[in-house]
Amino acid sequence: MKTTLTALTAFASLASAHFNLNYPAARGFDEDILGTFPCGGQNTVSSNRTVWPISNGEIALTMGHIDANVEVLIAVGNNPGSAFNTVLRKTFTEQGLGTFCMTGFSVPSSLNITDGTNATIQVVTNGDSNGGLYNCADITFSSNAPAVASGVCTNGTGVTAVAATISSQPNETVASATSSGSGTSAMGKSAAVRGFVSAGAGGLAMAGAAALAIVL
Ligand SMILES: [Cu+2]
Numbered sequence: 410m411k412t413t414l415t416a417l418t419a420f421a422s423l424a425s426a427h428f429n430l431n432y433p434a435a436r437g438f439d440e441d442i443l444g445t446f447p448c449g450g451q452n453t454v455s456s457n458r459t460v461w462p463i464s465n466g467e468i469a470l471t472m473g474h475i476d477a478n479v480e481v482l483i484a485v486g487n488n489p490g491s492a493f494n495t496v497l498r499k500t501f502t503e504q505g506l507g508t509f510c511m512t513g514f515s516v517p518s519s520l521n522i523t524d525g526t527n528a529t530i531q532v533v534t535n536g537d538s539n540g541g542l543y544n545c546a547d548i549t550f551s552s553n554a555p556a557v558a559s560g561v562c563t564n565g566t567g568v569t570a571v572a573a574t575i576s577s578q579p580n581e582t583v584a585s586a587t588s589s590g591s592g593t594s595a596m597g598k599s600a601a602v603r604g605f606v607s608a609g610a611g612g613l614a615m616a617g618a619a620a621l622a623i624v625l
Pocket residue numbers: 423424425426427428473474536537
């Protein structure tokens with residue numbers, strides 16, 4: 410019985426949490442419209458930008474899916490709209506629930522970033538039935554940005570990052586690219602889950618039921 414309750418609790422968080430962008434501070438968060446491009450429905454630039462370093466930046470998330478593809482992009486400017494044309498971190502696969510810390514971000518020199526340049530970071534994940542989930546953080550670059558406070562960027566138990574099994578953006582439909590795969594490795598299983606979840610209406614509910622069946 411204890412196992413059943415644990416499984417149901419896990420399913421509840423899987424269905425509702427999506428992901429949170431904790432640092433740099435997100436513009437806002439509304440889980441119901443997190444799938445709205447480009448910033449999860451948060452279209453107003455924050456009046457309180459995070460001062461973020463030009464090299465060795467960190468990004469802290471909380472993951473609400475058992476696995477997800479993650480990509481980080483950036484748009485330079487005070488109010489760059491949807492011009493997230495530069496990839497800061499290519500798509501990879503994150504596995505596990507809870508806090509997730511990405512480190513070692515450096516902006517390409519081609520962007521001509523200097524102290525005081527404003528920009529917006531976009532974090533994209535997949536994992537729901539209708540493709541991408543989005544959130545954005547408005548930043549000001551500084552070579553003297555303060556260190557991230559301890560405890561802000563951490564990894565929850567069992568949270569890991571592995572190479573992505575696809576090279577496309579996580580908001581693209583991957584069913585056709587992965588549906589033929591029948592690998593039994595951890596990465597093969599991950600790809601199969603993604604293909605299943607992106608299969609269309611009802612996919613998420615079916616995936617949840619399947620997960621429950623396995624755990625029970
Ligand atoms: Cu979700």
